[in-house]
Structures are given as C-alpha cells and as structure tokens.
Amino acid sequence: MGDATDTLRIDERWTRTVCEIVESHLTGPSESAIEAMRLRLLELAFRPECPQAEGLYAATDVTHYRRHLLAGTEASPYSCLLIQWPAGHATPLHDHDGLWGIELVLDGALQVEEFRKDESPGTDGLVHARTLVLGVGDAAAFTDPRYVHRCRNLSARKPALSLHIYGGMLERFNTFEPDVAGRYQPSRYVTRVDSVGGLAGI
Ligand SMILES: [Fe+2]
Numbered sequence: 001m002g003d004a005t006d007t008l009r010i011d012e013r014w015t016r017t018v019c020e021i022v023e024s025h026l027t028g029p030s031e032s033a034i035e036a037m038r039l040r041l042l043e044l045a046f047r048p049e050c051p052q053a054e055g056l057y058a059a060t061d062v063t064h065y066r067r068h069l070l071a072g073t074e075a076s077p078y079s080c081l082l083i084q085w086p087a088g089h090a091t092p093l094h095d096h097d098g099l100w101g102i103e104l105v106l107d108g109a110l111q112v113e114e115f116r117k118d119e120s121p122g123t124d125g126l127v128h129a130r131t132l133v134l135g136v137g138d139a140a141a142f143t144d145p146r147y148v149h150r151c152r153n154l155s156a157r158k159p160a161l162s163l164h165i166y167g168g169m170l171e172r173f174n175t176f177e178p179d180v181a182g183r184y185q186p187s188r189y190v191t192r193v194d195s196v197g198g199l200a201g202i
Contacts, residue, residue: 009056010070010082011049015198018044019071022078022165031143037165038102038141044163045106045137053107053161056084062159065089067191070198072169079169080198085110085160090152093126093176093184096142100167103151104139108160110151117146125184126176148176 018041025037044050056068063086072079085108093115103112111133115126126148132140133154140149153160174186 010051010068010198012198014044014047014049014051015070015080017047018080018163018165019199022080026077034100034102034141034143038104038139041102041104041163041165042137042139045104050106051082051161053084053159056082056161057159062086064194065091066194068198069193069196070163072166074169074171077168079166081164081166081170081193082106083162083164085151085153085162087158088153088156091150093148093150095146095148095174095176095186096166096170097173098145099170100141100143101170102139102141102163102165103134104163104165105134105136106161106163107136108158109133109135109154110160110162111154112140112149112151114140114142115148116144117148124178124182 021040021044022037025033025040027033064084065086066084068082068084070080070082072081095117103110111131113131114129116129118125118127132138134140142149170191172188172190174188176184176186179185
C-alpha cells in the first residue's frame with residue numbers, strides 16, 4: 001500500500017533509523033534494553049525529517065484517531081506505528097496484551113495515566129502508578145505485562161503525533177471500565193490499522 005505512505009509523506013530514512021535503533025536493542029528484551037532503546041529513540045523527534053501531525057492529517061480527517069503501521073508483521077519481534085491524535089482525543093484505559101512498549105511523542109503533547117493490574121481482593125482491579133505529561137521528544141516505556149494506561153492529547157485545538165514500538169504485533173488488547181461495584185472489568189478488542197506504509201511487511 002504505497003499510496004498510504006505517499007499520502008502520509010513519511011521520510012523513509014527516518015523510518016529506517018527507527019527500525020535500526022529498535023533492532024540493535026532487541027536483546028531479550030530486558031527492562032534495561034528497553035530503557036536503552038527508549039533513550040536512543042528520543043532524538044528522532046527532533047530530526048528535520050520527523051513526521052509532524054499537521055502534515056499527516058488531510059483536512060478532512062483531522063477528527064479521527066488513526067493508527068499507521070510503519071513496520072512489522074505477525075512474525076516480527078517488534079512493530080512500529082504512528083498514531084495521529086485529534087485535538088482533545090482520549091483513549092480508554094487499555095493494556096497491550098502483555099507486550100513491552102515505548103510510546104514517543106513526535107508532535108504536540110500527551111498525558112499518560114499509568115496503572116498496574118491488581119487482582120487482589122479488596123482492590124478495584126487497577127492501581128494508579130503515576131501520571132506523565134509527554135512533550136516532543138519524551139517517551140513512556142513499559143515491560144510489565146500488568147501495565148495499563150490511558151492517553152490524552154492535551155491540546156483542545158491541535159492534533160498530536162506519536163511513535164509506538166511494541167514487542168510484536170499488537171493484535172488484541174483489553175480496555176477497562178468499572179462495573180456497578182466500581183471494580184474494573186476488561187473488554188477484549190481487536191486492533192485496527194488505518195493505513196500501512198513505511199517498512200510494513202518486513
Ligand atoms: Fe497504549
């Protein structure tokens with residue numbers, strides 16, 4: 001689907017650099033390797049060829065949350081996605097199906113509220129860990145399979161753009177909503193990819 005790449009105007013050198021950095025840190029993966037990968041990826045947000053939110057959104061689809069697969073197949077040890085965030089868009093609480101991940105802001109700012117699943121009796125099922133505000137060049141990383149978060153574009157007026165690296169193809173995930181007793185219950189979903197390009201299919 002080369003058309004999607006052309007439409008999104010993503011610089012191929014930039015995408016290749018993303019993949020080279022990720023592949024050079026795929027040793028395990030351990031928490032320290034993921035942290036090293038996270039630190040190495042940050043400068044990609046400041047490269048002149050880094051994609052920008054306004055440039056990627058066509059005037060007609062600026063209201064849609066979009067996931068663009070840059071690299072990865074079902075057999076790959078990792079996948080890379082660009083996510084386009086409309087102004088003010090917020091995700092539900094969700095996990096990443098046990099995969100490790102890195103989420104790097106390329107344009108705009110995201111709020112990330114982080115939780116940990118806790119099945120202990122007497123809890124509501126999720127324990128709040130921390131809340132992050134990520135600007136351009138900031139990234140959250142996670143390796144704990146119990147990790148849950150929700151993310152929000154902090155701007156009410158401007159779209160945002162982020163790069164997501166996962167330890168495989170994120171094909172399914174759970175969202176979490178409180179039941180009548182206030183306990184968070186999972187609902188299972190299949191992920192949707194809106195466009196494919198870059199080095200997808202490798
Ligand atoms: Fe996420």
